[in-house]
Amino acid sequence: MTDSHEHNFAGSVKPKNFSLSLVLGFVVFFSILNLQYTAPIIPIFGFHGIIEIKNNAPDSYSGEMHYSKYEIEKFLEKLIINKYWFLTSQELYDFFLTKSRKIPDAQYKKKPIMISFDDGYKTVYTNLLPILSKLENKYGTKVKVVLFINPGSLATPGSSDTTHLGCKELREGLKKGFYDIQSHGLNHKDLTKLNRRDLVKELVQARTELRICTQDLDPDQQVASHFAYPYGAYNQEVESFVSKYYLSSYLYNNEILNYGCFKDHYQIPRLMINRHNTAKELIDIAETFYPIDNRNLHQGKC
Numbered sequence: 091m092t093d094s095h096e097h098n099f100a101g102s103v104k105p106k107n108f109s110l111s112l113v114l115g116f117v118v119f120f121s122i123l124n125l126q127y128t129a130p131i132i133p134i135f136g137f138h139g140i141i142e143i144k145n146n147a148p149d150s151y152s153g154e155m156h157y158s159k160y161e162i163e164k165f166l167e168k169l170i171i172n173k174y175w176f177l178t179s180q181e182l183y184d185f186f187l188t189k190s191r192k193i194p195d196a197q198y199k200k201k202p203i204m205i206s207f208d209d210g211y212k213t214v215y216t217n218l219l220p221i222l223s224k225l226e227n228k229y230g231t232k233v234k235v236v237l238f239i240n241p242g243s244l245a246t247p248g249s250s251d252t253t254h255l256g257c258k259e260l261r262e263g264l265k266k267g268f269y270d271i272q273s274h275g276l277n278h279k280d281l282t283k284l285n286r287r288d289l290v291k292e293l294v295q296a297r298t299e300l301r302i303c304t305q306d307l308d309p310d311q312q313v314a315s316h317f318a319y320p321y322g323a324y325n326q327e328v329e330s331f332v333s334k335y336y337l338s339s340y341l342y343n344n345e346i347l348n349y350g351c352f353k354d355h356y357q358i359p360r361l362m363i364n365r366h367n368t369a370k371e372l373i374d375i376a377e378t379f380y381p382i383d384n385r386n387l388h389q390g391k392c
């Protein structure tokens with residue numbers, strides 16, 4: 091269950107496995123010119139599972155959308171050293187989309203970024219969580235990651251499901267302050283293909299089940315306040331229903347968020363990451379963007 095294709099309002103579909111080449115071209119262009127790129131931009135990276143193998147494993151390996159734990163550790167460590175601000179979905183919403191809260195002084199001159207993982211793979215617990223703990227011990231920085239979860243696919247207690255994580259693992263990551271748990275629909279259905287009744291069920295029951303799992307750890311009910319469309323698939327009706335139950339929603343479309351002129355909180359772009367993207371490439375994309383300051387926060391060019 092990956093999000094390797096995407097629909098838009100016109101119903102067109104982008105090519106499968108659309109690469110990051112355009113984004114990288116953009117990065118290289120600005121690097122060569124050595125321009126100070128001050129557009130109000132936040133890169134939002136979209137991962138799936140985190141695997142043991144190296145990224146250059148043979149192409150016959152079927153986990154195309156998963157990412158090497160060795161590469162992600164390099165990537166996250168570099169982001170910590172370079173003073174990134176790892177945003178939660180609520181922070182992105184408050185500080186950058188609605189601008190309803192003032193950015194704390196301590197965060198000025200930091201570079202905002204979001205790291206997200208879809209579909210609730212168990213490896214986000216077995217392989218990623220230890221890396222996050224290790225980096226916190228080494229640098230004193232907590233890397234927050236956003237998990238878009240389908241509660242219908244969660245492993246049940248005592249089950250032999252080794253693919254997906256369960257409520258217990260979600261709670262552990264939340265309790266430690268690493269996981270920002272958000273909704274990806276109940277059963278990872280293409281929402282554009284459902285009747286209204288089933289669409290509402292996918293949206294509401296997902297939120298209910300995620301909050302039941304986490305309620306005692308989440309007094310402000312921030313869990314399942316934001317949404318990511320399964321397969322990145324949406325249309326006007328889907329967006330309209332999602333807006334009744336969630337504050338914002340994320341695409342999977344290989345575009346970068348320009349929050350200066352961003353109007354639709356239900357079409358937040360994300361970059362699609364697969365195992366062919368090296369840590370170095372991801373760092374190059376992130377490093378192109380300058381820290382937030384008053385100028386780019388309030389006078390974004392559109």
Ligand SMILES: [Zn+2]
Binds near residue numbers: 093208209320
């Ligand atoms: Zn998904």
